[in-house]
Amino acid sequence: MQLGINLGYWGAGMDADNLAVAQEADRLGYAVCWAAEAYGSDAATVLTWVAAQTERIDVGSAIFQIPARQPAMTAMTAATLDSLSGGRFRLGLGVSGPQVSEGWYGVKFDKPLSRTREYVEIVRKAMTRERLSYEGEHWTLPLPGGPGKPIKLTVHPEREHIPLYIAAIGPKNLEQTGEIADGALLIFPSADHLEDTAIKYLRAGREKAGKTLDGFDVCPTLPLAVGDDKDVEKLADTFRPYTALYVGGMGSRKQNFYNQLAQRMGYEQAAAEVQDKYLSGDKQGAAAAVPHDLIDGTTLLGSVERIADRMKAYAAAGVTTLTLAPAGFTLDERLASLRAGTEALELAGLA
Numbered sequence: 001m002q003l004g005i006n007l008g009y010w011g012a013g014m015d016a017d018n019l020a021v022a023q024e025a026d027r028l029g030y031a032v033c034w035a036a037e038a039y040g041s042d043a044a045t046v047l048t049w050v051a052a053q054t055e056r057i058d059v060g061s062a063i064f065q066i067p068a069r070q071p072a073m074t075a076m077t078a079a080t081l082d083s084l085s086g087g088r089f090r091l092g093l094g095v096s097g098p099q100v101s102e103g104w105y106g107v108k109f110d111k112p113l114s115r116t117r118e119y120v121e122i123v124r125k126a127m128t129r130e131r132l133s134y135e136g137e138h139w140t141l142p143l144p145g146g147p148g149k150p151i152k153l154t155v156h157p158e159r160e161h162i163p164l165y166i167a168a169i170g171p172k173n174l175e176q177t178g179e180i181a182d183g184a185l186l187i188f189p190s191a192d193h194l195e196d197t198a199i200k201y202l203r204a205g206r207e208k209a210g211k212t213l214d215g216f217d218v219c220p221t222l223p224l225a226v227g228d229d230k231d232v233e234k235l236a237d238t239f240r241p242y243t244a245l246y247v248g249g250m251g252s253r254k255q256n257f258y259n260q261l262a263q264r265m266g267y268e269q270a271a272a273e274v275q276d277k278y279l280s281g282d283k284q285g286a287a288a289a290v291p292h293d294l295i296d297g298t299t300l301l302g303s304v305e306r307i308a309d310r311m312k313a314y315a316a317a318g319v320t321t322l323t324l325a326p327a328g329f330t331l332d333e334r335l336a337s338l339r340a341g342t343e344a345l346e347l348a349g350l351a
Helices: 015-028 043-052 071-084 098-103 112-127 171-180 194-208 229-237 240-249 257-264 268-279 283-289 292-297 304-317 331-347
Strands: 002-006 032-035 058-061 089-094 164-167 183-187 217-226 300-302 321-326
Touching (some): 002 015, 002 217, 015 032, 015 043, 015 331, 032 043, 032 089, 032 321, 043 071, 071 089, 071 112, 089 112, 089 183, 112 164, 112 171, 164 171, 171 183, 171 194, 183 194, 194 217, 194 257, 194 304, 217 304, 217 331, 229 292, 229 300, 240 257, 240 283, 257 268, 300 304, 321 331
Parallel strands (some): 002 032, 002 321, 164 183, 183 217, 217 321
């Protein structure tokens, strides 16, 4: 199992620290550095900045939002980043959510599965440098009856096949991801529930494509906080606002994929309570309502030895790249967490 690092969103006042974290991860031999985007910093610019100042670590979009870019533009960006980085780019895609898609980008959030499938097909076709033509439900290239003609990508990517990941949570999206992608970006993964909440759907999708999970990258992101095992509850409390935001406030009451995931892990009542409190404006109450076991089960907390045991559980559950989001109020604390991640992986015998 490999390790990755997730820098999250740029522009939150820790930009210099984030670059130092990426450089330390590069030095330690982490496999990939991911950057996110929502409605602030864009991932492409961040990844270019990081790639220019690192040597070996891959850089990946977690995610490029599908409603933000036409698929041909994403192919151009992927080809450019792969070329500039010397073949170190990983393309992560996702549909975002209805609030961002419709409120920020003005793109209707409908038929996300078919939209994702068509998007991936167009990106991959463009990357082959064939003349681009496509007829689908969501895109038709060139537009009929106009001056457009099939054209092809003019630049040569460093690699013929850039690894493509999809951020997936729901069963149908996970199955399609297994069918059409090279990897899955997961969030709030519990090793104890991973088979039932993700792996079995990914496996079904791979089987539909006539493939197995061999070579498919199962890549969850887990917050990491290192400390004494007797302080695990205190460490977990640092992630209460984060968990409450996703389970309670990310999306609408009817369309909150993270809330639905918490329910599938057996936290139906707690998920409803967290959402009720969060949407009513009681964010502190929502954070307090998050069960400790939900936080502990979807993060890496405690001593290096405890984290190593958890890493073994994730590897046994099918994780191939474990992406860490190291907690810390200072740069030194975040760098120490990175080193602890490497130490735990070696202690677990997974390096």
